[in-house]
Amino acid sequence: MRNLLDTISLSSDEAVTILDVAEDMAGTQRREVKKLPTLRGKTVVNLFFEDSTRTRISFEAAAKRLSADVINFSAKGSSVSKGESLQDTAQTLQAMGADAVVIRHGASGAPRTLATSGWITAGVVNAGDGTHEHPTQALLDAFTIRKRRFGDDSRGRTLEGIRVAIVGDILHSRVARSNLWLLTTLGAEVTLVGPPTLIPQDVSAWPARIVYDLDEAIAAGPDALMMLRIQSERMNAAYFPNEREYARSWGLDAARLASLPADSIVMHPGPMNRGLEISAEAADSPRATVLEQVANGVSVRMAVLYLLLAGERGEEGEIR
Amino acid sequence: MSTRVVLHEADIARALTRISHEILESNKGPEGLVVLGIPTRGVALGNRVAGLLSEFSGTEVPVGSLDITMYRDDLSRHPTRAPRPTSIPPGGIDGRTVVLVDDVLFSGRTIRAALDAIGDIGRPAVVRLAILVDRGHRELPIRPDFVGKNLPSARDERVFVRLADVDGVEEVTIAS
Numbered sequence: 001m002r003n004l005l006d007t008i009s010l011s012s013d014e015a016v017t018i019l020d021v022a023e024d025m026a027g028t029q030r031r032e033v034k035k036l037p038t039l040r041g042k043t044v045v046n047l048f049f050e051d052s053t054r055t056r057i058s059f060e061a062a063a064k065r066l067s068a069d070v071i072n073f074s075a076k077g078s079s080v081s082k083g084e085s086l087q088d089t090a091q092t093l094q095a096m097g098a099d100a101v102v103i104r105h106g107a108s109g110a111p112r113t114l115a116t117s118g119w120i121t122a123g124v125v126n127a128g129d130g131t132h133e134h135p136t137q138a139l140l141d142a143f144t145i146r147k148r149r150f151g152d153d154s155r156g157r158t159l160e161g162i163r164v165a166i167v168g169d170i171l172h173s174r175v176a177r178s179n180l181w182l183l184t185t186l187g188a189e190v191t192l193v194g195p196p197t198l199i200p201q202d203v204s205a206w207p208a209r210i211v212y213d214l215d216e217a218i219a220a221g222p223d224a225l226m227m228l229r230i231q232s233e234r235m236n237a238a239y240f241p242n243e244r245e246y247a248r249s250w251g252l253d254a255a256r257l258a259s260l261p262a263d264s265i266v267m268h269p270g271p272m273n274r275g276l277e278i279s280a281e282a283a284d285s286p287r288a289t290v291l292e293q294v295a296n297g298v299s300v301r302m303a304v305l306y307l308l309l310a311g312e313r314g315e316e317g318e319i320r
Numbered sequence: 321m322s323t324r325v326v327l328h329e330a331d332i333a334r335a336l337t338r339i340s341h342e343i344l345e346s347n348k349g350p351e352g353l354v355v356l357g358i359p360t361r362g363v364a365l366g367n368r369v370a371g372l373l374s375e376f377s378g379t380e381v382p383v384g385s386l387d388i389t390m391y392r393d394d395l396s397r398h399p400t401r402a403p404r405p406t407s408i409p410p411g412g413i414d415g416r417t418v419v420l421v422d423d424v425l426f427s428g429r430t431i432r433a434a435l436d437a438i439g440d441i442g443r444p445a446v447v448r449l450a451i452l453v454d455r456g457h458r459e460l461p462i463r464p465d466f467v468g469k470n471l472p473s474a475r476d477e478r479v480f481v482r483l484a485d486v487d488g489v490e491e492v493t494i495a496s
Contacts (some may be wrong), residue, residue, distance in 0.1 A: 001400065017402055024387065024403040033440035038390040066390075155405065306390070311400030 001307045003115040003124040007182035010159060015186055019143050020155050021303035022296070024250050029299065031064070039068035042309050048127070049075040049105045054270055054294065055137075057104045062301035064203050068309070071098070076116040087108065087119050090164040094120040098310055101125070103187045108132035123308040131172050137269055138178035140300040142186060143228040145224050148265050160187035167193040167250060168228030168277055169239075175269050176228060180208055185309070193217045194250060197239045212214055218259055225260065226267040227252055227278045247276050267290050302319050326471055327492035329484075332452070335468030339450050340372035342466050347417055354413055356386040356436065358422040358434055359404035364483045365452060366421035368464070382409035386420070388439075391433035408441060418444040419466075422442035423481040425451040446489035453492055455479050 003197070007015070008122050030038055044063040046056050056072065063070045073093070080089060086105075093101060097099075100123040103111050108130030115124040128134040145162060146154045164183055170176045183190050186206045191209045192199065199210060206230050211217045218225070230246065240246045252266065257279070266278075267289045282288060327335070334432060347353055357366025363385040363473070370383035389395075389403040419490040420434055431449060438447060450466040455473040473479060476496040 012346065022392075023401055024405060027406055028390070028440075031441050036390045036440070037436065064362050276493045306403075310390075312396060312398055 001123075001195060001241065001304075003111075004113050004135050004304050004308065005028045005115055005124065005126045007178045008133070008183070009291075010135075010182065010185060013257055015139070015142070015182060016156060016158060018139055018300070018303050018307065019146060021306060022139070022143050022156050022300045025065075025306070026296070028298040035065055035067060037067050038110070038306060039063070039066040039159050039309055042068045043071065043097055044068045044100045044102060044305065044309075045071045045073060045096075045098040045122075046104045046127075047073050047093065047101050049080065049103070049110075050128065051167055052104055052128070054297070055104065056295045057107070058172050058294070059125075059127060059301050059305075061298050065298070066302055066305060068099075068305065078123040079128055080318055082122040087117070088116065090119045094122060094313060100305060101129050104128045106130055125308065128174055131175065131176045131177070132174055133181075134174040135178050135182070136297070136301055136304060137175050138182040139304070140293055140297040141175075141179055141226065141267060141269070142182055143296045143300050144189075144267065144289050145183075145265070147292070147296065148289065149223070158186045159183060161175050162188045162224070163191070163220070164226060165193055165211075165220075165222040165223045166226045167214060167217065167252070169198045169225050169230055169234075170194050170228070171198045171239075172234040174314045175227050179226065180206060184208070191217055191222065193221070193239050195246075214252075214256065215259075218256055221261045222264055224265050224267055225252065225259075226269075227282075229269065229271065230273055230277050240260050245303045251275075251279065252282045253279045257287075258284045260287070267293060270294065321355070321495055322405070323495045325491050325493050326479075326480045327453070327469060329490040332483075332490060332492065336368055337372060339466045340369055340376060341371070341466060343373060343376055343419055343448070343450065346448075346465070350374075350379040352417045353381045353419060354409060354444075355381060355383040355419050355421060356384070356408075356413075356434075356438075358420065359385055359387050360429060361481050361483055361486055362420075362422035364485050365423060369406050369419070369450060371419055382411055384409045385494060386434055386437055388430060388433040388437050391436045393429060393433070406437075410436070412442055413438065413444045414442040415445050417446045417448065419448045419450055421450045422453050423483075424479050425449075425454045425462075425464055425467075426457055426479075428458045431462050432460050452481060453479055455457040481493050 102125045104127040111126035325416045355370040357363035375379040384407045387404040387406040448465040451464040452468040454467045455471045480493045482489045
């Protein structure tokens, strides 16, 4: 694997390999010494043009557990605020010896530009770009669903036949897109739920069922209910009347939680807006996988960095 | 290219039986033994050795597998390898006598990596090494404690261990 830019181009086998390697990484995190020497001498740069705490920390923890050196770069207070271009920033990092660049950018496609422009030879990991994709989030969600469903017997399995409902702001959500592509590739059935204003205009080509009513989606008994964050920074138009109205129609409250099947799980990529898209009862219930998702995020990102950096950096290669 | 069979099915069985007796002899019984196989074929051999140890001593000897992929020193020289599962028996390895089992001992670098991996999991009292085929050409100061067969070989020859539970055939061959 040379770069991880999206989940739409991952095959089922590739995705299962990443998840299986993540199982091994999770196994090492139960040891007395959690640090592995695998990426000693490699440098990972976290290049964050948008605010993020958990994704950056998660990548940082993952790189450090594999003994890589980590350089954190955030656009605020850097030369980017003085008007430096992406090309110059990237080439500066390359000159400092970066082996991998983990990039989050407000513009969809920025990671691809970085990976394909020839500016740098380092591996590129997309940590969220605009409204395009957030592949490692989808991988950790898939990992969490698989782990809850199959436990220690997860290795090698796809998500064949598992039904997932993704609820909320589909329009702006890169998490929803990455999950849609990855989960359907792995054989899951995906339903997208939200107000019509927050569903993209033409989704006829998407491999998903669209439902505008959360109660209808819950009545269908999904195996996993993924609540998306209402991103107030992207709510630049009147997408819904007000927050109370949204919470009443599309928020997961105690009554909706109770009507879910007993073994279905409630997921949230975080950070949660308690009382808006998810109630405290749902967020704190044993069905909520929010903290498991965080823990699994480190394992999945370790797997991605391992597959990207450990082997010989050749052409786009198969994982043996 | 010529291929020659060095060990047949019966030879492998005899070698493993002898190794198991030697392990029990040097350990003065089964107390504290933990067998760890190194993937892929070391795991199959480790399971057989642990089975024989349990059979000969009448005490269940715990067995697990130890993946060393992430401790290799040549990762960046080859295409990416997917790691294999590591499973440590519930009792752990602290204070135990760990017997590492692998199919072929060549440069010794795999065993170096295995020793590093063990150090991250716990602190055994003793670590021993059991090998089905020792073909020489060590690059590190590592020697086996229990050997199925010493096989003098040229550096460019290739030794293949095939086991019934992994490959469907049971034999050791050398190709030059």
